Amino acid sequence: xxxxxxxxxxxxxxxxxxxxxxxxxxxxxxxxxxxxxxxxxxxxxxxxxxxxxxxxxxxxxxxxxxxxxxxxxxxxxxxxxxxxxxxxxxxxxxxxxxxxxxxxxxxxxxxxxxxxxxxxxxxxxxxxxxxxxxxxxxxxxxxxxxxxxxxxxxxxxxxxxxxxxxxxxxxxxxxxxxxxxxxxxxxxxxxxxxxxxxxxxxxxxxxxxxxxxxxxxxxxxxxxxxxxxxxxxxxxxxxxxxxxxxxxxxxxxxxxxxxxxxxxxxxxxxxxxxxxxxxxxxxxxxxxxxxxxxxxxxxxxxxxxxxxxxxxxxxxxxxxxxxxxxxxxxxxxxxxxxxxxxxxxxxxxxxxxxxxxxxxxxxxxxxxxxxxxxxxxxxxxxxxxxxxxxxxxxxxxxxxxxxxxxxxxxxxxxxxxxxxxxxxxxxxxxxxxxxxxxxxxxxxxxxxxxxxxxxx
DNA sequence: GGAACTCGCCAC
DNA sequence: AAACGTGGCGAGTTCC
Numbered sequence: 001x002x003x004x005x006x007x008x009x010x011x012x013x014x015x016x017x018x019x020x021x022x023x024x025x026x027x028x029x030x031x032x033x034x035x036x037x038x039x040x041x042x043x044x045x046x047x048x049x050x051x052x053x054x055x056x057x058x059x060x061x062x063x064x065x066x067x068x069x070x071x072x073x074x075x076x077x078x079x080x081x082x083x084x085x086x087x088x089x090x091x092x093x094x095x096x097x098x099x100x101x102x103x104x105x106x107x108x109x110x111x112x113x114x115x116x117x118x119x120x121x122x123x124x125x126x127x128x129x130x131x132x133x134x135x136x137x138x139x140x141x142x143x144x145x146x147x148x149x150x151x152x153x154x155x156x157x158x159x160x161x162x163x164x165x166x167x168x169x170x171x172x173x174x175x176x177x178x179x180x181x182x183x184x185x186x187x188x189x190x191x192x193x194x195x196x197x198x199x200x201x202x203x204x205x206x207x208x209x210x211x212x213x214x215x216x217x218x219x220x221x222x223x224x225x226x227x228x229x230x231x232x233x234x235x236x237x238x239x240x241x242x243x244x245x246x247x248x249x250x251x252x253x254x255x256x257x258x259x260x261x262x263x264x265x266x267x268x269x270x271x272x273x274x275x276x277x278x279x280x281x282x283x284x285x286x287x288x289x290x291x292x293x294x295x296x297x298x299x300x301x302x303x304x305x306x307x308x309x310x311x312x313x314x315x316x317x318x319x320x321x322x323x324x325x326x327x328x329x330x331x332x333x334x335x336x337x338x339x340x341x342x343x344x345x346x347x348x349x350x351x352x353x354x355x356x357x358x359x360x361x362x363x364x365x366x367x368x369x370x371x372x373x374x375x376x377x378x379x380x381x382x383x384x385x386x387x388x389x390x391x392x393x394x395x396x397x398x399x400x401x402x403x404x405x406x407x408x409x410x411x412x413x414x415x416x417x418x419x420x421x422x423x424x425x426x427x428x429x430x431x432x433x434x435x436x437x438x439x440x441x442x443x444x445x446x447x448x449x450x451x452x453x454x455x456x
Numbered sequence: 457g458g459a460a461c462t463c464g465c466c467a468c
Numbered sequence: 469a470a471a472c473g474t475g476g477c478g479a480g481t482t483c484c
Contacts, residue, residue, distance in 0.1 A: 075480055076463055095463065103464055126465070129478065154474055156468085163476045166467035174466085199468080261472040365473045372468090401468045401474090461482075468474080 007351030014149055017377045020384035020396070021147040021157075027395040027407065028142040029164065031181050032451070036131045039177060043128040050121040059114035073118060074125075076102045083110070105273060127177045133162045134181055147399065153362075155352055155370035156401055157377075165400045179452035184407045188394070189448045189456070191408040193383075193420055195375055196440040198402035202371035203258070204437050205349060207332035211325060216437040224250035230317055231270065232295075233302040241291040248274045253314070257321060260361035267314040271307055281306040333364045349434045350374055373401055375428060375439065380404050382423045392416070410448055417443050 054060055054073065063082050064071050072078055083089050084100035091100030092109030100106070107115050137143055145164045152158050159165040167182075168174035184190050195201070197216065204212045215223045228249035229237050237246075252270035271277045275295050277287040282305060287295030304310050322330040340346050340363045345355030348367050358366075376399060383404060384396055393409040394416060408416065421441060429435040445456040 072480080077480060080463095097462070099462090101463085122464090126478090130466090133477085148475095152474060156474060158475050159467095160476060163467085166465085166476065168466065170466090256472055259473045262470080265471070361471090361473065369468090369474060403468090457484105459483080462480085464478095466476085 006347075006353050010351030013350070013374065013377065013381075016381045018149055020381045021149070021399070023384055023388075024380075024396045024398055025144050025147060027397045028144040029397050029405075030142055030183050030185055030407070031134050031138055032183050033135065033138060033141050036135050036181050039181070040128055040131050040135070043124050043131075043177070047121050047124050047128070050117045050124070054114065054117040054121070057114040057117075059112060074122075123171075123174065127168070127174055130162075130167070130178050131181060137162050145398065153354075154366040155348075155354075156373040157399065159398075164398050176453045182452035184446070184449065187449065188407050188409055189413075189450065190446040190452050191406045191413070191416075192403050192444045193379075193406070193424075194403040194442045194444065195372070195379075195424070196442055198375055199368050199372035200258070201435075201437050201439060202375065203329070203368035205371060205434050206336070206367050207326075207329040208436060209326050209328035209332070212329055213437055222246075224254055227254055227317075227321075230320075231314070232298070233304070238291075244288065244290055253317075257318065259365060263315045263318040264311060266318070267307070267311040270314070271310050277307065277310075279307045333360070336364055336367075350432060375424075376402050376404065378428055378431065379420065379424045379441075382427065383420055386419055386423075408445070413445065 051073070060071075060073070066086050067078070067082065079102045080100050083102070084091050089100075089110060092106045093101045093103075095101045104119065107119065134143060137145075143162060143164070145159050146161050148158045148160070157165075168178050182190070200212070201216055204216055215221045224246050225237050228234065228242060228246040231249050231253060232242075232245050234242060234245070248270050252274055253266050256266055256269070271287075272279065275287045277296055282296040282300060284297055284300070285294050289295070290298075299305075299310065304313055336346065337360045340358065345353050346363060346367070347353045348370055350371065352370060354366055380396065380399055383406075386392070387395060392412055394412045395407050396404060397407050398405040406416070420443075424441040425439050429439060446452060447454045447456050450456075
């Protein structure tokens with residue numbers, strides 16, 4: 001993979017970008033070191049008791065008894081060997097190299113209650129490791145992560161020492177443990193500025209799909225909602241009841257499809273992993289509940305009576321998705337792939353290019369990933385310039401692909417929100433004329449003197 | 457005794 | 469025909 005900015009504009013974006021990021025690295029994230037120390041000890045105590053609980057199970061005693069050396073309960077290799085070679089259990093799934101998997105999903109499928117304490121200990125250990133990482137990296141109570149612009153094939157950024165781009169957010173318990181450690185400067189508050197659907201917007205700039213543009217331009221339209229209605233055959237969408245199904249449609253169908261996944265994986269993920277339904281024929285009272293209804297009862301009432309029925313249904317939806325809903329997007333993928341095969345490289349809208357050996361999915365995914373991040377990088381640079389020019393007390397401290405994080409002085413909140421909104425929604429589309437959809441940013445503020453776990 | 461690999465899991 | 473894109477990191481394990 002060879003890639004380089006091949007216009008001055010692209011070169012300038014990376015130059016200005018690295019300077020703005022350097023400034024943010026220098027500012028850094030303030031952390032509560034006393035909290036980290038306390039929490040690490042507390043987590044260690046909980047881990048010890050969970051480990052003791054696990055070691056009293058007959059499951060563990062049998063594992064120990066049937067192993068020649070010393071058992072390391074933290075070793076996925078040893079666990080895999082015990083479960084699949086010694087006990088001869090059938091793995092629910094295999095790893096990349098063809099061995100029996102011991103990830104959460106695979107272990108859940110085995111239905112061994114004794115493993116629950118072990119899994120819980122693993123989760124706490126991950127949290128502890130993050131907090132310990134913070135303590136290792138902090139200088140006078142401040143984290144100075146590195147943000148890299150030169151490491152990611154798709155032109156996104158990466159972060160390390162510590163990685164501030166993968167802090168827990170989905171799991172509420174892990175979110176609280178980890179993000180309570182991140183605090184603003186005295187009297188300040190943390191604020192995130194997020195692009196709404198950055199990568200989808202970026203893709204629309206390339207494929208110019210009429211219906212996709214319509215979805216992104218009309219605030220009342222919502223593709224994830226529409227897909228939930230279609231996938232689960234809802235008579236009408238009720239936010240208070242069907243929010244979870246919308247989430248499943250978004251993360252189990254729309255995004256995987258955009259990245260190149262296919263109906264079988266999507267069906268399995270949505271029905272089994274997220275919907276909690278079994279592989280075969282469905283019975284009454286199975287699966288996740290929404291409102292008063294079980295998923296199995298609802299789908300059966302709509303004529304989808306088994307996993308195989310559901311898979312056929314998702315196959316039809318996939319055909320409809322690319323054939324009728326976003327046909328120009330599908331066409332763009334083919335043209336884009338042909339262009340790459342003809343010339344051996346592809347040129348991006350904002351002056352970057354990539355060449356080298358790539359498959360179709362890579363070739364079709366990189367432009368959107370790059371541009372989505374470059375929307376943010378452009379805003380980041382302008383925000384940084386603004387803070388310097390106006391000698392603001394607020395400071396940029398980090399970035400997560402489509403969002404920027406500020407350590408905000410409350411007196412400057414209103415001013416900055418107005419300015420950043422203008423930069424993102426007016427100045428940016430003015431700078432890159434190929435932007436063919438309205439860009440939207442959302443602001444999330446956290447409590448004054450409160451941590452990154454306490455929304456305002 | 458360290459480099460390289462594998463696995464699992466967090467984010468977008 | 470096959471089948472999810474981009475990262476970082478820790479721990480365990482294997483290779484040299």
